[in-house]
Amino acid sequence: MTPVRPVIMCGGSGTRLWPLSRKSRPKHLLPLLGGRSLLQDTATRLKSGMAGLDILPPLVITGAAQADAVADQLMEAGINPAALLIEPEGRNTAAVAAAAVAWSEMEGDNALLLLLPSDHHIARPDAFAEAVAHGVALADASLIVTFGVVPDRPHTGYGYIRRGKAQGAGFAVERFVEKPDAETASAYLAEGGYSWNAGIFLFDPAVMAAELGTHAPGIADAVRSAVVAARREGNRVDLDPVSFSNAPSAPIDKAVMEKTAKAAVIPVDMGWSDVGSWSSLFEVLGKDEGGNAVSGPSRVIDCRSTQVRSTGPMTAVVGVEGVSVIVTDDAVLVIANECSEDVRKVIDGLNEGEAKDLL
């Protein structure tokens, strides 16, 4: 089977998991689901041999501020990346894809690239591996494969992918849809044939290079120059800041996927979560008999469906239901689980106020 090289995207700060995630302590570096960070889980999830896959050491792309922490965590997890590409600034996922493609071209790498976020959770890696194995055949046939998550409810926080006619183990993509409203999301669920867009892509780098050249030449050219002019030291590749700053910022979905004729989707039911909010994390955590998920120094009494997480002071929670209580050394968040998207209102307030050091 054609070898697959994961391209792990370590950007973003995950403000929706404030106060645990911070600018300087982004979500993918946090041990949210046990002893290992989401990044460490992502980097070790796929192994050669699973579903017949041939998995190569990953390409890891991150920002300068996090590069050391990312490298440390990978080493701790026993992962030696093929390269650590360091962006001088964030330019969204199209630039990441372009950088991976340019690196691949320069190295003469013959692997398919599996672009994936570093901060998602997948409960059933076997199902994921199997889907990737199916995807290899499609990518070998010059398609750009997305892995669509089978929806279990009308979520309004994700983009949706409508599948078209069958294509190998997957389907052609009929269209990508932006985050829908609740009514539309319910209609999608009832209609069937829609998947959530999990932002995971598998492709031959030459195919992606051609599509980027056609649909996003500004991004492709600027990023290729930044890779060519990069400063290299060991496996660290610092992209050239001047060239990179010329790259327009766009998600790969918009820059390429919505425009290309080569998009395919493989729906997969793999226990996926983007861990995008406290309630979303709560869903995937183990619970006690009261339905509570508790970690850190705490007393939880007469509570139901409550998440308590302290990395700071002793935290006692009594008689509440459906709430997340998140405690760090310098901030406390108490938020109803059904309001967990509203943590951004807190962030906005802190941005405007005197408490910016808490961001």
Added chain:
Amino acid sequence: MTPVRPVIMCGGSGTRLWPLSRKSRPKHLLPLLGGRSLLQDTATRLKSGMAGLDILPPLVITGAAQADAVADQLMEAGINPAALLIEPEGRNTAAVAAAAVAWSEMEGDNALLLLLPSDHHIARPDAFAEAVAHGVALADASLIVTFGVVPDRPHTGYGYIRRGKAQGAGFAVERFVEKPDAETASAYLAEGGYSWNAGIFLFDPAVMAAELGTHAPGIADAVRSAVVAARREGNRVDLDPVSFSNAPSAPIDKAVMEKTAKAAVIPVDMGWSDVGSWSSLFEVLGKDEGGNAVSGPSRVIDCRSTQVRSTGPMTAVVGVEGVSVIVTDDAVLVIANECSEDVRKVIDGLNEGEAKDLL
């Protein structure tokens, strides 16, 4: 009018207001209702001239561990106590009354004594002053006057006083009742003629001395000896520990009031609260338009009937209702307002565990 000397009882630690109140930081020393502590409010509540009262400097009774803090707070509030009686250990309120009576006798003080807790809130001091003025006439007539709080709901956390026949501006006490169950409390409220026992007493010290001698001679004798043998320095009176340790521990209600034929009650509607729990404090705090009471560094978003109090880190609360969130530097409590008595379950757990330093 016969002068009245307040006897302010500063005992107890108020574990029900954990984590703000601690063994070393008892409830009456905390500024729970604004800039001043409950003790400071208590010491300055009654002033000469109110309802024709003649109020003398108070006698203040406290424990050795708190004596300095109590003295400092009184000085800060501009109060110079007649004496600061320091108990070597807590022996409940009968011993406090006995100590006040013995001190009064030794000093040849001719004032009535107004025994009152230091950690209650009274929203309408004028109504209280008027009741005390009415009480003076009854105390002058050798009655021991209690001030009964007119109940506004069937509270099960207080003792009740059933009034008998009219006596001056008040009533003879028919009987004292222990904390009732919910059904009994509702019956009392429906029946009328019951007041809550607020633990406030007005009496001639000679009358109380005689009643203590009759009904609790062991307490009276031991405490009188402790006052006689006390070590005095300025207005500080350290009761003799050996004598004091011989005094049985009992509340004045049980030791005297339930037995004496001289008990009278004056019902008064004075906006009283014992501030005995977080929900009880919440009731008397000022609220914003959402019904929330907020203090300290905080963001409160889309909440109703919620109390947020931080003396420590920034605390953000989003989308919850009917909850108290109490944050200090080393502990966090999140508790449903209807469960606020259950803070004792937290305390019990801490007592058994490794976190005793948080008590």
